[in-house]
Amino acid sequence: FNKIKNTILEEIKNEDEEVVLNRYLNDVFExxxxxxxxxxxxxxxxxxxxLGANTVESQEKIAIQAAEQALEAARGISYPNALNLPIREDEIPPFVRxxxxxxxxxxFLAAQINKGVYRSIxxxxxxxxxxxxxxxxxFAVVGVLKESLGDSVNYVNAKYVAKERExxxxxxxxxxxxxxxxxxxxxLTTDRDTIEIGGTIFEESVQxxxxxxxxxLDVEPKGRMILFKNTDVPGVIGQVGMILAKHNINIADFRLxxxxHGLALAVIIVDDDVSKQILNELESLEACISVSYAIL
Known part of the structure; x- marks a missing residue:
C-alpha cells in the first residue's frame, strides 16, 4: 500500500477497554x-x-521481452507498448492487431523491394x-518510411514526415x-516502379x-527473402538452387x-545472408527479369 494512499490500521480494545493499535501495514517509509x-x-x-518485480524469473522475462521488441523495432515492424498510437489500444479489437x-x-517489405524516391503510398x-x-x-506509412529514415519515424509523425517529402x-x-x-x-509508387502487396490473417493471428x-502466393512475412521474377521456362528453379548451393545458402522455403502471361515470381526464404555477388549471379540468368532482397 503506497504512502500516498490510506494506510491500513487495525485497532482493538485491551482489557481496560482502551483502544490500542493491533496492526499497521504500509508500503514505504516516510x-x-x-x-x-x-x-x-x-x-x-x-x-x-x-522490489516486488526484482526476482530472477521476472527479470529474465523482462530481458527477453525487451530484446524481442528491440529486434522488431530495428526491423521496423514493432508497435507493442508504443506511445501515442493512431488508435487507443483499448479501442483495438483483438482481430485488428x-x-x-x-x-x-x-x-517495410515494399520499400526494400521498390527502392527509389517515394511518390505515393x-x-x-x-x-x-x-x-x-x-x-x-x-502503420503502412511507418513501415515504408522506416526503411530509409529508421527510428526518426513513428506513429505520431509518420504522415507529417511523408507530407514534408511530398x-x-x-x-x-x-x-x-x-x-x-x-x-x-x-x-507503393516510387520514381522507378510501383509494387502492390496484399496480405491477410488466418486463424486469428497467422500472418x-x-x-x-x-x-x-502464400508467404509468411518473416526472415530473409529473395524475390526472383523470371520468364516461366523449364530449368530456372534448378539454376537458382545451384547458385545458392554454391554459396552455401540454405533454402528454408520456396513459394512460386x-x-x-508466361511469367513467374518466386519468393525464396533462406537461412543465411545474401550478398550482392549472389544477387548479381541470379540476375545474370537468362530467364531472370528482376531480383531483389529483403529482410523482415
Missing part, C-alpha cells in the same frame, strides 16, 4: 532508504524490500477491417471479392502475404506464383 528507523529494531515488525502489424511489415482494404483503414494507413498518402475501401474474410493491400504484383 524517508527512504530508512536505515535508522526505530521500527526496524522491534521484534514484531516485518520489513521486506520494495495482427492486421496492423502485417500492414507495417508489408510497407496507398492502402486498400476489403472486409470488416476497413473500419480501421486510417490506422492501417498510418509523398501522397491515399486509402480506399473496396468490396470484398477476394475470397478472404479480410484483405489489406499496400501499393500471410497472399499477393505480390498480381502473383498469387505464376501468371497467364
Amino acid at each position: 524517508k527512504e532508504p530508512s536505515v535508522d528507523n526505530k521500527l526496524l529494531d522491534l521484534d514484531n515488525v516485518v520489513v521486506t524490500p520494495h 495482427p492486421y496492423l502489424e502485417l500492414t507495417q511489415k508489408i510497407g 496507398k492502402v486498400i482494404t476489403q472486409g470488416d477491417i476497413s473500419e480501421f483503414i486510417n490506422s492501417l494507413t498510418t 509523398v501522397e498518402i491515399k486509402n480506399k475501401v473496396e468490396p470484398n471479392i477476394s475470397g478472404y474474410k479480410n484483405k489489406i493491400i499496400v501499393k 500471410r502475404i497472399v499477393e505480390i504484383n498480381g502473383f498469387a 506464383g505464376r501468371d497467364k
Whole structure:
C-alpha cells in the first residue's frame, strides 16, 4: 500500500477497554532508504524490500521481452507498448492487431523491394477491417518510411514526415471479392516502379502475404527473402538452387506464383545472408527479369 494512499490500521480494545493499535501495514517509509528507523529494531515488525518485480524469473522475462521488441523495432515492424498510437489500444479489437502489424511489415517489405524516391503510398482494404483503414494507413506509412529514415519515424509523425517529402498518402475501401474474410493491400509508387502487396490473417493471428504484383502466393512475412521474377521456362528453379548451393545458402522455403502471361515470381526464404555477388549471379540468368532482397 503506497504512502500516498490510506494506510491500513487495525485497532482493538485491551482489557481496560482502551483502544490500542493491533496492526499497521504500509508500503514505504516516510524517508527512504530508512536505515535508522526505530521500527526496524522491534521484534514484531516485518520489513521486506520494495522490489516486488526484482526476482530472477521476472527479470529474465523482462530481458527477453525487451530484446524481442528491440529486434522488431530495428526491423521496423514493432508497435507493442508504443506511445501515442493512431488508435487507443483499448479501442483495438483483438482481430485488428495482427492486421496492423502485417500492414507495417508489408510497407517495410515494399520499400526494400521498390527502392527509389517515394511518390505515393496507398492502402486498400476489403472486409470488416476497413473500419480501421486510417490506422492501417498510418502503420503502412511507418513501415515504408522506416526503411530509409529508421527510428526518426513513428506513429505520431509518420504522415507529417511523408507530407514534408511530398509523398501522397491515399486509402480506399473496396468490396470484398477476394475470397478472404479480410484483405489489406499496400501499393507503393516510387520514381522507378510501383509494387502492390496484399496480405491477410488466418486463424486469428497467422500472418500471410497472399499477393505480390498480381502473383498469387502464400508467404509468411518473416526472415530473409529473395524475390526472383523470371520468364516461366523449364530449368530456372534448378539454376537458382545451384547458385545458392554454391554459396552455401540454405533454402528454408520456396513459394512460386505464376501468371497467364508466361511469367513467374518466386519468393525464396533462406537461412543465411545474401550478398550482392549472389544477387548479381541470379540476375545474370537468362530467364531472370528482376531480383531483389529483403529482410523482415
